[in-house]
Amino acid sequence: MELKARAPGKIILAGEHAVVHGSTAVAASVNLYTYVTLRFPTSDENDDSLKIQLKDMDLEFSWPIGRLEEGLPGFTSPVSSTPKSCLPESLKLIAALVEEKNIPEAKIGLAAGISAFLWLYVCIHGYKSATVIVTSELPLGSGLGSSAAICVALSATFLALSNSVNLDLSHQGWLSFSESELELVNKWAFEGEKIIHGKPSGIDNTVSTYGNMIKFRLGELTRLESTVPLKMLITNTKVGRNTKALVAGVAERTNRHPDAMASVFTAVDFISKELAELIQSPAADDLAITEKEEKLEELMEMNQGLLQSMGVSHASIETVLRTTLKYKLASKLTGAGGGGCVLTLLPTLLSHTVVDKVMAELETCGFQCLIAEIGGKGLEICFEGSS
Ligand SMILES: Nc1ncnc2c1ncn2[C@@H]1O[C@H](COP(=O)(O)OP(=O)(O)OP(=O)(O)O)[C@@H](O)[C@H]1O
Ligand SMILES: C[C@@](O)(CCO)CC(=O)[O-]
Ligand SMILES: [Mg+2]
Incomplete structure (x- = not known):
């Protein structure tokens, strides 16, 4: 089974930074997307690893499932319906797994995104082999919400192939999630953003999830026309x-x-x-x-x-x-x-x-x-x- 998600970047019309301290902010999605594809290997493929391919950068990182079980223990029965925060102890274990991959120094900023990927995947699917492919039209680290877009797209694909979401698998073309599913994706994406941003307000993942234009304050969104x-x-x-x-x-x-x-x-x-x-x-x-x-x-x-x-x-x-x-x-x-x-x-x-x-x-x-x-x-x- 193979599934693709796309999540847009955003602009903030007013209120960045102040929104982290409780002020109102206004944001809108832009028509530049991050795409994530998730594929589970078939039984005859005999692939026992978790892989992430960053196609635009021609990079691939992969961990044998045994290494994940040993390096990040405790996820034998994952729970996808309750978003979980990555506590400092787990973040340290994840950092060690990412460090092993020797990311080129010029691309070391990617470590945060890879850490968010590992956390979201292991929480939602545990120690299951998979290949995840990422491409993006957004410039990374430029203010257009690339970190939120990848967290939303990752969370969406992981949840869509878990038992928390019921989708019409025969649907042709792009499909939207229901309100409750969007809410769940947004909460998981926020946990990923926390790994990348430290203390995000949640505005970037929220506008990427819901699109359009929003007013946002203290975790609450109001849709704007x-x-x-x-x-x-x-x-x-x-x-x-x-x-x-x-x-x-x-x-x-x-x-x-x-x-x-x-x-x-x-x-x-x-x-x-x-x-x-x-x-x-x-x-x-x-x-x-x-x-x-x-x-x-x-x-x-x-x-x-x-x-x-x-x-x-x-x-x-x-x-x-x-x-x-x-x-x-x-x-x-x-x-x-x-x-x-x-x-x-x-x-x-x-x-x-x-x-x-x-x-x-x-x-x-x-x-x-x-x-x-x-x-x-x-x-x-x-x-x-x-x-
Ligand atoms: N397509 C991607 N592939 C891998 N990592 C990504 C990708 N997009 C974002 N990231 C991660 O997010 C980081 C950039 O996030 P950062 O929050 O600093 O900037 P931004 O989200 O683009 O801008 P802003 O937060 O101001 O809107 C990258 O260094 C990387 O760790
Ligand atoms: C700088 C900031 O306000 C917006 C980044 O797009 C951070 C956040 O709200 O998480
Ligand atoms: Mg960001």
Whole structure:
């Protein structure tokens, strides 16, 4: 039996980092996906190992089942219906199993993703042979939620072939999960994100699971329907960074300046709530849309200023801000910052010539530009051969 899942990346329109500290944030899925295929060997294949193939990087890691039983004991009767947190003792055992694979130094960031994979798999399927294949359209570690997308896609394939989910195996093409199944996948994916991020808010896995646009606060999501088209230019500065370290940096700054940072988080909360109201309020004509876009630009600028005061901007992000401002366009970082991706609102009436010019200028700085569709579908699965 072979099954494939795809889970989208995301942009955060307002509220990253502050959301970890209890503020509201607004996020939307993007039409770039991580794909995970799960295959159990047939009895005559005689394959007694757990393998993960990272196709885009031409890497494969594999553990004999006996090595998993010995290195990560206690999973002879796995439970897929109750998401389990990976405690520090188990994380140490997993780290040892990953270390044995001698991941090339330049790709060492992958260790976190491989650890999340091992945890989710062993919790849900125990010591069962399988091959897992991963491909992704998302840049890794760039603020577009690659860690959440892989955790959602892994959890979905593992759960779909467990006894916690009932699926129509004859369905052709991409298939959505039921609400209760999505909730279960999202909870497991959050456990994976905890391994990668340390202290995630859960917004990234939630928007990847459910898709569309959401308002999120303290684990609670509200679905949003935008009345404006919302076209965003995404500029990848290609400056590598790691969400776990950036989230930890904001927590340290909060410990040093608790009152000042509490005010920053409160300001972000108001910005996110206003932004959510704004994008949902009716817009009768072009004038109303333009007015909304202007307000949205102001909120993005204010949020960026507050992200700077949290210490998560970067010289490359500032270069994008300065460049887009020359064309009177507003931008903010998206995701964890420290490099990674920047969003620029492209107003509805903006001419193609200006868009082309700004993109060309950003690209001469060595950045990569893309205009992604936002607010599309969330997690979907498909039985191989039918997509
Ligand atoms: N396709 C993938 N294959 C293997 N590991 C992956 C994959 N996608 C993500 N990861 C893991 O997630 C890490 C990147 O996660 P990180 O949270 O730092 O960035 P991000 O999720 O892309 O951005 P943000 O959290 O700001 O949205 C990678 O270093 C790797 O460990
Ligand atoms: C930086 C952060 O707020 C968003 C990363 O996309 C972390 C999180 O919410 O888990
Ligand atoms: Mg991430």
